[in-house]
Amino acid sequence: MEQLIQQIENYKQEIDNIPMNGAAALEEYRIKFLGTKGIVKNLFGEMKNVEPAKKKEFGQVLNEFKQFAEAKYESWQSTIDSSSTATGSKAGIDLSLPGDPLPLGSQHPITLVRNQIVHIFGRLGFSVAEGPEIEDDWHNFTALNLDENHPARDMQDTFYIHQKPDWLLRTHTSNVQVREMEKGKLPIRIICPGRVYRNETISARAHCFFHQVEGLYIDDQVSFADLKQTLYFFVQEMFGNDVKIRFRPSYFPFTEPSAEMDISCLICHGSGCNVCKHTGWVEILGSGMVHPKLLENCHIDSNKYTGFAFGMGIERITMLKYQINDLRLFSENDVRFLKQFTSAV
Numbered sequence: 643m644e645q646l647i648q649q650i651e652n653y654k655q656e657i658d659n660i661p662m663n664g665a666a667a668l669e670e671y672r673i674k675f676l677g678t679k680g681i682v683k684n685l686f687g688e689m690k691n692v693e694p695a696k697k698k699e700f701g702q703v704l705n706e707f708k709q710f711a712e713a714k715y716e717s718w719q720s721t722i723d724s725s726s727t728a729t730g731s732k733a734g735i736d737l738s739l740p741g742d743p744l745p746l747g748s749q750h751p752i753t754l755v756r757n758q759i760v761h762i763f764g765r766l767g768f769s770v771a772e773g774p775e776i777e778d779d780w781h782n783f784t785a786l787n788l789d790e791n792h793p794a795r796d797m798q799d800t801f802y803i804h805q806k807p808d809w810l811l812r813t814h815t816s817n818v819q820v821r822e823m824e825k826g827k828l829p830i831r832i833i834c835p836g837r838v839y840r841n842e843t844i845s846a847r848a849h850c851f852f853h854q855v856e857g858l859y860i861d862d863q864v865s866f867a868d869l870k871q872t873l874y875f876f877v878q879e880m881f882g883n884d885v886k887i888r889f890r891p892s893y894f895p896f897t898e899p900s901a902e903m904d905i906s907c908l909i910c911h912g913s914g915c916n917v918c919k920h921t922g923w924v925e926i927l928g929s930g931m932v933h934p935k936l937l938e939n940c941h942i943d944s945n946k947y948t949g950f951a952f953g954m955g956i957e958r959i960t961m962l963k964y965q966i967n968d969l970r971l972f973s974e975n976d977v978r979f980l981k982q983f984t985s986a987v
């Protein structure tokens with residue numbers, strides 16, 4: 643047995659002196675020491691020749707040797723692995739091969755158009771303001787002059803989370819406008835993009851949630867002419883210089899006077915088609931001069947300040963811009979639809 647132990651000692655030295663150079667040498671080493679007919683295996687075969695009283699001691703020495711030889715193998719291998727990823731050559735990896743293509747996602751069309759809208763108004767000095775989607779009655783309705791019996795509060799339109807006190811999913815992003823006005827820092831020139839919720843039957847034209855961008859500009863001497871010019875600029879930037887606009891008198895509790903704005907139909911250019919229901923015009927937003935009551939509700943002096951506000955649905959703008967005829971496509975996550983926007987910026 644002494645002889646065997648001496649032999650093991652010699653093997654250890656041999657292993658220590660092997661230069662670690664390359665995968666081929668490593669494989670050679672593996673076969674010689676760790677292979678099925680290798681030295682370690684053979685030494686275990688010697689066990690039966692060791693006298694019984696010494697078996698335990700020999701077994702220990704042998705196990706340690708086995709671990710030593712394996713550890714050497716592993717450390718050698720990891721050196722080769724890391725150097726081959728660095729140089730690519732030794733392990734036979736060809737780093738000049740083209741990689742597997744990574745499928746690139748695309749921006750969702752709603753995000754795309756939202757960013758475009760933000761960018762256009764940004765150029766006019768409007769900054770983005772955001773606020774909560776779960777809102778209280780005051781910020782969604784009361785402060786906006788929507789009194790208790792206003793039809794928009796109807797259970798059919800609004801998703802209530804809690805009643806008395808009322809908590810609801812905001813039905814428009816005007817809540818952010820109220821929150822900004824309440825801060826009392828004037829002038830205000832903001833746009834409020836965000837998701838809104840209404841209890842509507844889902845169809846090609848309506849959904850129970852959608853996205854809006856509302857805008858608010860309050861300063862001294864803000865006039866309807868400013869509103870008109872701002873929105874005209876927006877429409878031209880968004881849809882091109884040929885687009886015409888028209889204002890129709892309308893009613894919103896939070897603006898006075900109020901107007902809905904149409905653009906000339908992008909499909910038929912006014913001659914009449916299905917999209918514009920043969921009128922030549924398509925409605926895109928609601929707008930008006932901020933009602934003095936709102937200013938007072940938010941402690942802004944309505945004798946000194948005036949403002950305009952507007953609100954549009956991003957889905958509607960996107961449908962017109964990209965000629966999409968079903969609003970449900972935006973939330974179905976069908977990649978065949980989404981993929982079409984890969985190159986849109």
Ligand code: PHE
Binds near residue numbers: 816951952954
């Ligand atoms: N808040 C209105 C809506 O959600 C849109 C709007 C905003 C209209 C501002 C006029 C002025 O329908």
